[in-house]
Amino acid sequence: MLIKNLRRFSFVDRLRRLQRVWKYQIVSEVSRYWQENRILNANPEFSLLLGAYRQIYADSAAANLVSWLERKDSFRQDVDDLTYGETPFTTWLALIPLMQLQPHEKFAELGCGTGILSLYLSFCQGVSATGVDTIETFITNANQLAMQFQLPAEFRTLSVLDLDLNEFQVMYCVATCFSEATRKALALKMADCKPGTRILVVTHEMEHPRLQKQTELKLPFTWGRDTVYLYEIQADLEV
16 A cells, blocks of 8 residues: 555655654564553553554555645645654653643644544543644544544644644643744634633643743654653733
8 A cells, every 4th residue: 555655756755754654663572562562551442442553554654655645635734733743652652641631621622633632532531622734634543532432522634723722621732833823823712711721741841921832851752852841821011
């Protein structure tokens, strides 16, 4: 299937794709095996959903190819906001305690990619989760998995700026490739959320008086170690 897809591209494009395949299939395969073992040790029952997920995306290269093809076909391959990357399972396990998710709270993943992180929360913790992304194939497949396992999760084909953030009490946003304009607009939307809302943001700090940084830490991602910032929305100051 991969070779068949590569025939669609020019020689230079093929070389670039093969370099990425080499990285993901050779270098990242060992890491993927280790990551999956860690998360299955924490939650063995997750093997059911993970197995179904791997039937769709055999590895990170497969998901990356889906993203790249859809952006290429829709002439969006140069839009940095849509660049694909993954949060490793071990990093996700480290971030979940910071969210302090309560049973009644709703979680949103802004730029959810394949949706596996939101699916994990719904499957293992019963969390009501919503993921948004502009790659329609990701959204379709994630909704199918949510339906297959009867999870309280839904996925929407939306820009992160088009989602009503007031629906949620906890959010996760990988802002690594977001433009400055996108980040500023998103910070304004986040600042309008209810006091007590917790938001995890990767790479870039979000600047607004109501976004109070609680902590920051360095964790590994598929593109290298990066900073995660935890914010909590503060009430308006009384004058």
